[in-house]
Amino acid sequence: MPRTQLERARAGETTPSMERVAERENREAEAVRAAVADGEAVIPTNHAHEALDPMVIGADFATKVNANIGASEDASDPAGELEKLHTAVHHGADTVMDLSTGGPLAEIRGSILDHSPVPVGTVPIYEAVVRAGSPEALTTDLLLEVISEQAAQGVDYMTIHAGVLMEHLPLTDGRVTGIVSRGGSILAEWMEAHGEQNPLYVAFDEICAVLREHDVTISLGDGLRPGSVADASDAAQFAELETLGALTDRAQSAGVQVMVEGPGHVPLDQVAANVKRQREVCDGAPFYVLGPLVTDIAPGYDHITSAIGATEAARAGAAMLCYVTPKEHLGLPDADDVRDGLAAYRIAAHAADVANGLPGARDWDDALSAARYEFDWRRQFDLALDPERARDFHDQTLPGDNYKEARFCSMCGAEFCSMRIDQDARERDGGMERTDHEVDLAASPAAATNLPPAGTHDTSRTPAWPPDGADSDDADRSAGPVDERPEADD
Numbered sequence: 355m356p357r358t359q360l361e362r363a364r365a366g367e368t369t370p371s372m373e374r375v376a377e378r379e380n381r382e383a384e385a386v387r388a389a390v391a392d393g394e395a396v397i398p399t400n401h402a403h404e405a406l407d408p409m410v411i412g413a414d415f416a417t418k419v420n421a422n423i424g425a426s427e428d429a430s431d432p433a434g435e436l437e438k439l440h441t442a443v444h445h446g447a448d449t450v451m452d453l454s455t456g457g458p459l460a461e462i463r464g465s466i467l468d469h470s471p472v473p474v475g476t477v478p479i480y481e482a483v484v485r486a487g488s489p490e491a492l493t494t495d496l497l498l499e500v501i502s503e504q505a506a507q508g509v510d511y512m513t514i515h516a517g518v519l520m521e522h523l524p525l526t527d528g529r530v531t532g533i534v535s536r537g538g539s540i541l542a543e544w545m546e547a548h549g550e551q552n553p554l555y556v557a558f559d560e561i562c563a564v565l566r567e568h569d570v571t572i573s574l575g576d577g578l579r580p581g582s583v584a585d586a587s588d589a590a591q592f593a594e595l596e597t598l599g600a601l602t603d604r605a606q607s608a609g610v611q612v613m614v615e616g617p618g619h620v621p622l623d624q625v626a627a628n629v630k631r632q633r634e635v636c637d638g639a640p641f642y643v644l645g646p647l648v649t650d651i652a653p654g655y656d657h658i659t660s661a662i663g664a665t666e667a668a669r670a671g672a673a674m675l676c677y678v679t680p681k682e683h684l685g686l687p688d689a690d691d692v693r694d695g696l697a698a699y700r701i702a703a704h705a706a707d708v709a710n711g712l713p714g715a716r717d718w719d720d721a722l723s724a725a726r727y728e729f730d731w732r733r734q735f736d737l738a739l740d741p742e743r744a745r746d747f748h749d750q751t752l753p754g755d756n757y758k759e760a761r762f763c764s765m766c767g768a769e770f771c772s773m774r775i776d777q778d779a780r781e782r783d784g785g786m787e788r789t790d791h792e793v794d795l796a797a798s799p800a801a802a803t804n805l806p807p808a809g810t811h812d813t814s815r816t817p818a819w820p821p822d823g824a825d826s827d828d829a830d831r832s833a834g835p836v837d838e839r840p841e842a843d844d
């Protein structure tokens with residue numbers, strides 16, 4: 355009996371999740387079904403995740419953004435993680451990954467799943483290492499146990515680093531930055547210690563059987579991704595990619611939905627070629643990329659170095675972007691870092707959607723531009739990707755209500771406001787046609803994705819926030835630190 359969206363799509367069934375996704379993307383349900391059936395799109399939707407509003411990840415749909423949350427050994431608890439979930443969803447994350455490595459892991463994950471309207475991903479090997487006590491103490495049985503428990507709990511997608519093989523490890527010897535993926539480094543240590551093949555590779559069919567049962571999407575991890583531009587596109591990276599291609603086919607044959615993770619650090623001129631190669635090797639399976647960072651010289655600004663690569667990757671066909679925050683390589687991000695990281699990545703995703711001609715994507719730009727030319731400041735703020743920041747920045751110098759009607763801002767001043775000068779000139783010269791563009795976003799072909807600031811989410815399903823009696827702005831500002839994967843790993 356078909357268990358997964360992939361199996362049901364292949365059987366010709368249009369599921370309620372496909373219909374919901376079609377509604378959100380303004381597409382025909384049949385187009386969604388066909389993309390899922392072909393393995394070119396996934397709908398991560400665990401049967402047990404009741405709070406989920408289904409979404410789709412695929413190159414033919416709006417580019418999606420993931421944010422990482424999770425408790426560390428030092429900090430956090432279920433309430434703290436709910437705060438992080440709220441922060442991520444509020445600022446437009448399409449999925450979240452719970453990368454917890456400390457605290458009551460199952461309780462934290464259960465709380466996130468109970469409240470998350472977006473798909474929740476995990477990297478099960480993290481919990482397995484915590485429970486084993488060290489990478490060397492991992493066993494296949496423990497890995498399968500953790501994967502089974504997380505699947506039964508409702509996790510929608512899991513990073514599984516099954517493509518890192520013993521024979522690939524020597525290929526990393528000449529690298530500048532070695533193995534930077536947390537999962538990759540754990541498995542490399544295990545293989546060196548035991549002299550045996552990657553247990554996730556050996557047990558791959560058993561893992562797929564568990565994932566199929568609950569319709570958990572597998573996200574094939576790139577354990578050997580480059581951690582510096584010097585290591586990009588090297589033999590180790592592409593050897594693993596070949597294995598990921600074969601595993602994509604095996605997982606899909608087992609009825610499991612598949613996406614594939616990608617690098618990392620890649621010079622700008624190599625990004626598109628990397629995406630093209632992944633899509634060929636993995637037969638069009640959705641590509642989920644971390645950045646990539648296009649230069650290594652800007653610690654403190656890696657949300658920018660990586661958003662440049664992410665834009666190029668999405669332009670070339672990557673389906674989902676894992677955000678990177680300004681704290682990358684430096685420390686644990688706080689709520690402001692999460693906000694900055696998500697803004698950078700939502701810009702990257704939207705810029706690529708506009709450039710790729712996604713129907714209706716540019717309507718948002720056109721509506722904001724029209725409001726800008728009309729000096730309709732309130733509408734500009736409402737339409738902005740981050741309305742709170744746009745309003746704050748404007749009001750820092752011109753806070754009064756009267757300035758919400760002003761035909762200038764403090765950047766050029768009243769005298770030199772070029773748009774005011776241009777409009778006055780057009781009014782004086784009857785021969786000059788006045789621009790007057792009204793864009794009805796509600797009628798846009800991309801209406802559901804053109805509703806800032808919530809991105810593609812149905813905000814009515816977002817967990818209630820703040821808790822009773824708290825002020826929402828204060829709650830946002832007080833959000834605790836948010837974990838990231840090392841190298842925004844896995």
Ligand code: SF4
Pocket residue numbers: 761762763764765766767768770771772773774
């Ligand atoms: S003052 Fe300058 S920046 Fe401000 S609205 Fe006019 S043209 Fe734009």
